[in-house]
Amino acid sequence: MAESDYVFVQQNQLPERFAALRAGEVFTVAETGFGTGLNFLQTLRAWFECAPKSAELQFISFEKFPLSVEDLAKAHGAFAELGTLSQALCAVYPLRLPGWHEMSLFDGKVRLIVWFGDLLLGLPEFECSVDAWFLDGFAPSKNPDMWQPALYTQMARLSHVQTTFATFTAVGEVRRGLQKAGFAVEKMPGFGRKREMCRGNCRKSVLSHRRRPGLRRRIRSNQSSSALWSLAPGWPAQRWHANWRSRAGRSECWRRGRNRGNRHPAIWPARFTRW
Numbered sequence: 478m479a480e481s482d483y484v485f486v487q488q489n490q491l492p493e494r495f496a497a498l499r500a501g502e503v504f505t506v507a508e509t510g511f512g513t514g515l516n517f518l519q520t521l522r523a524w525f526e527c528a529p530k531s532a533e534l535q536f537i538s539f540e541k542f543p544l545s546v547e548d549l550a551k552a553h554g555a556f557a558e559l560g561t562l563s564q565a566l567c568a569v570y571p572l573r574l575p576g577w578h579e580m581s582l583f584d585g586k587v588r589l590i591v592w593f594g595d596l597l598l599g600l601p602e603f604e605c606s607v608d609a610w611f612l613d614g615f616a617p618s619k620n621p622d623m624w625q626p627a628l629y630t631q632m633a634r635l636s637h638v639q640t641t642f643a644t645f646t647a648v649g650e651v652r653r654g655l656q657k658a659g660f661a662v663e664k665m666p667g668f669g670r671k672r673e674m675c676r677g678n679c680r681k682s683v684l685s686h687r688r689r690p691g692l693r694r695r696i697r698s699n700q701s702s703s704a705l706w707s708l709a710p711g712w713p714a715q716r717w718h719a720n721w722r723s724r725a726g727r728s729e730c731w732r733r734g735r736n737r738g739n740r741h742p743a744i745w746p747a748r749f750t751r752w
């Protein structure tokens with residue numbers, strides 16, 4: 478938790494930036510690699526300590542190999558201070574279905590959007606204005622597929638001039654990739670015994686205005702949801718997500734889930750899950 482706080486929360490200056498928000502303002506964090514959700518929970522702690530009550534937090538994260546909710550709870554168990562925040566996350570954590578999942582927490586004051594799949598496939602579909610990036614994910618030497626120019630280009634597309642980023646790595650290839658995409662990059666002392674990390678901000682924005690999260694185009698579900706839906710009444714209710722239609726009658730890419738306000742990508746029985 479201390480490392481998550483130092484690298485991602487402090488180096489993005491989140492406590493100060495949260496405290497400076499105006500009433501009703503929205504702050505958006507985007508993260509590569511949701512993992513156990515510890516960065517999300519650490520961000521929530523800073524949020525509840527510093528942000529005005531009426532402000533809204535949006536946290537968008539991408540995860541290729543989602544953990545089960547049981548594993549999440551186990552990982553959080555090591556940190557007594559996470560008690561109620563961990564419970565709130567575990568209560569809305571989605572089924573491990575590929576695609577987008579949207580969850581609403583704390584009376585709608587926190588919105589968590591998670592993409593289950595490769596982030597380089599999810600990012601291009603996403604449309605919003607990010608205020609702070611958490612570049613987590615395994616080390617570039619172990620996970621070169623993630624640390625690609627395409628990631629930095631997508632970050633630049635979704636950033637504005639006050640957007641910051643922080644990452645635990647300071648390897649040259651990552652710094653050069655970020656600089657080429659339009660970010661100013663600064664090396665900082667790493668956490669604990671780690672020598673260096675880096676952080677920075679977007680130098681020039683292509684965004685003309687701040688946008689709320691949304692999708693650039695409709696997500697195709699991997700299986701025919703209507704066919705599966707016809708089977709649904711025979712299945713235990715909690716294992717299915719209901720179809721959700723917009724007022725215009727078009728089938729939406731996100732489906733309303735068990736927990737009110739939460740949306741999931743498709744109707745899908747849990748046993749078909751890849752993970």
Ligand SMILES: C[S@@+](CC[C@H](N)C(=O)[O-])C[C@H]1O[C@@H](n2cnc3c(N)ncnc32)[C@H](O)[C@@H]1O
Pocket residue numbers: 481508509510511512513514515516517539540541542543594595596597613614615620622623
């Ligand atoms: C160090 S862990 C992240 C820890 C996490 N932020 C937390 O707070 O617990 C790195 C995560 O990145 C995910 N990951 C690695 N490559 C990815 C990719 N290409 N797309 C999406 N997620 C990826 C891994 O599955 C892993 O869960």
